[in-house]
Amino acid sequence: MCSNHDRPQPKVVKVVAAVLTSLTHVVVGSIVGIPGVILPSLTDPNSSDIFLEPTQVALFGSAVHLGAIVGSVIAGVTNIYLGQRITLLVSMPSALVFWLAMSFTPSVWVLQLLRILIGVAVGLMGAASGNYVVEITHTNFRGRLTGMIDTGRQVGLLLVYIIGSLDLTWRQVMVVTGCITTIPPFIGFLFLPNSPRWLVTRGRHNEALKALEFFRGPDFNSESEFQTIVEQFQQTTKCKKRTCDDFRGLLEPSVLHRMLFLSFLMIVIQFTGNIPIATYIVPIFKASDSELNSYISAMLIGATRVLGCCAFLLVVDRVGRRKLAIIPCIVCALSLLVLAVYFLLRTCGQDVTRIRWLPLAALVVFSPFVCACQSMVSLLRSELLPTHVRPQGTAILYILFFLGLYAATQTFPLMLPVVFEYGTFLIYSSCCILMALVIAAVLPETRGLSLEQIEDLFRYKKHASQEHNP
Numbered sequence: 001m002c003s004n005h006d007r008p009q010p011k012v013v014k015v016v017a018a019v020l021t022s023l024t025h026v027v028v029g030s031i032v033g034i035p036g037v038i039l040p041s042l043t044d045p046n047s048s049d050i051f052l053e054p055t056q057v058a059l060f061g062s063a064v065h066l067g068a069i070v071g072s073v074i075a076g077v078t079n080i081y082l083g084q085r086i087t088l089l090v091s092m093p094s095a096l097v098f099w100l101a102m103s104f105t106p107s108v109w110v111l112q113l114l115r116i117l118i119g120v121a122v123g124l125m126g127a128a129s130g131n132y133v134v135e136i137t138h139t140n141f142r143g144r145l146t147g148m149i150d151t152g153r154q155v156g157l158l159l160v161y162i163i164g165s166l167d168l169t170w171r172q173v174m175v176v177t178g179c180i181t182t183i184p185p186f187i188g189f190l191f192l193p194n195s196p197r198w199l200v201t202r203g204r205h206n207e208a209l210k211a212l213e214f215f216r217g218p219d220f221n222s223e224s225e226f227q228t229i230v231e232q233f234q235q236t237t238k239c240k241k242r243t244c245d246d247f248r249g250l251l252e253p254s255v256l257h258r259m260l261f262l263s264f265l266m267i268v269i270q271f272t273g274n275i276p277i278a279t280y281i282v283p284i285f286k287a288s289d290s291e292l293n294s295y296i297s298a299m300l301i302g303a304t305r306v307l308g309c310c311a312f313l314l315v316v317d318r319v320g321r322r323k324l325a326i327i328p329c330i331v332c333a334l335s336l337l338v339l340a341v342y343f344l345l346r347t348c349g350q351d352v353t354r355i356r357w358l359p360l361a362a363l364v365v366f367s368p369f370v371c372a373c374q375s376m377v378s379l380l381r382s383e384l385l386p387t388h389v390r391p392q393g394t395a396i397l398y399i400l401f402f403l404g405l406y407a408a409t410q411t412f413p414l415m416l417p418v419v420f421e422y423g424t425f426l427i428y429s430s431c432c433i434l435m436a437l438v439i440a441a442v443l444p445e446t447r448g449l450s451l452e453q454i455e456d457l458f459r460y461k462k463h464a465s466q467e468h469n470p
Contacts, residue, residue, distance in 0.1 A: 017192055017215065018145035021133045022152030023185035024088055024125045027095055029156020030177050031122055035061045036279070037164025038173055049170075050108055058410075059112055061279070064119035065406040069399050071123020076395025078124065083198045084132035085189060091124035092186040099178025103171040127398045131390055134382035135195040136215050147316050150375040151309035156181065157278070158302045196226070200233050201388065232455060233388060258384045259393060261442050265377050266397050268435050270404035272332055273428035274370045276412040277363065278305070287421060288342070288359040289352075297360055301367050308368025312375045321376065321447050325439045328373040333432035335366035336425045343421035373435075383446060386455045 039060070042052045052060060071091075078087045098118035105111045129149055137145045163177055196215070199208035208229075213222045270276075277284065281298045290297060316324060339362040346352050385393040415424045446454050 020188040022148035025152035026156040027181040029153040030160040033157040033160040038170035041170040063115040067116040067119020068123035068402040071120035072398035075127035079391035083194045084128040087128040091121045092182045095121040096182040103174040130382040135197040147313045154306045266400040267404040270408040271431040291356045304367045308371035312372040325376045328369040329436035331369040333429045336429035338362045340422040340425040
């Protein structure tokens with residue numbers, strides 16, 4: 001039975017740290033969502049300002065993901081040598097500079113270049129924020145506090161929709177959005193310490209213990225947890241003397257097994273319809289001939305996405321990881337199947353007047369569950385990797401994540417003329433089922449385990465497997 005000193009005490013600073021980190025993903029959400037509110041102005045042929053051709057529109061929407069790939073590569077190095085906190089402190093003002101530069105840009109090619117550069121900031125923030133939260137939070141709160149990051153991203157989407165609906169020019173929208181989303185979290189991070197686990201990897205043990213005490217509070221046995229972190233790190237890095245040895249650590253059998261599983265999730269999650277549907281939500285509703293106004297429907301879907309992330313926060317540390325990963329995949333598959341059937345009936349010339357409400361209903365069910373699924377994948381991405389390879393592994397996974405995101409966003413409009421809407425949604429539904437099957441077969445239950453216990457779990461499983469199959 002645990003004593004009071006062994007129990008994690010609720011501490012305001014721990015929640016504040018997680019909230020500040022989630023605010024960095026408000027930046028990410030706003031950067032991803034900004035084309036949806038400013039493209040009408042940028043594609044207006046009667047405008048005296050910058051005008052984008054159709055091919056330039058496609059590049060403007062997807063260029064951020066190309067930049068994010070570069071940012072993820074850079075983050076693999078900065079997270080090792082500078083730490084997650086410093087990486088975030090560098091990326092947020094950089095993002096603000098790019099926001100302001102885009103608002104004053106005189107030409108299309110400069111706008112496209114800045115869109116790629118701000119994507120680099122997205123990659124830096126994405127790779128650093130998840131690792132920072134998962135490394136500073138206690139086991140009992142890790143799921144909820146890590147889930148705030150995905151909630152922040154959905155809030156960013158809603159925020160940019162709200163700002164875009166105001167009577168502002170597209171340049172003014174960029175200035176307001178950039179200042180609101182980057183300045184508050186930057187100021188907050190100035191008062192937070194580095195991750196205790198990262199400090200241990202750099203041999204700064206005194207700072208690591210002080211940082212752990214900062215996040216745990218005076219009523220928690222920080223010394224015991226600190227010793228566990230140090231011993232685990234020393235055990236996993238006995239033979240590593242150079243940075244290249246850290247990358248070789250990804251090829252350790254137990255680590256490689258997890259990397260392959262997470263790589264699968266990073267790519268397939270993009271083809272569950274999450275981001276493509278969010279990106280093309282208004283054209284989808286217009287194509288479905290839905291009863292409600294397409295823009296109002298899009299706002300409703302955006303609200304349900306935020307609610308889905310909030311609901312995930314309430315249950316993630318009470319329900320097993322496996323259930324929270326598998327059940328949303330199944331619900332998403334069924335919702336997309338219903339949507340596919342609706343479009344099939346419409347394509348075949350059937351009268352769908354009486355069920356014109358069905359697309360909205362299907363997507364209202366789909367949206368919160370796909371966000372919960374995305375939140376679980378984000379948690380697993382940081383939770384399953386051991387501390388000594390987490391920066392490098394996360395950077396690689398984010399590269400795959402953004403590659404999948406770019407591919408899914410680009411292929412959606414290309415698939416419609418070939419397999420039509422019903423075929424596209426049927427493919428997305430199949431990917432949801434595939435994810436559920438793989439998760440059920442591979443993922444062990446990790447709820448309630450510390451990061452060090454999760455590492456021991458995978459190493460024990462691999463060792464037992466080798467003894468069983470010499």
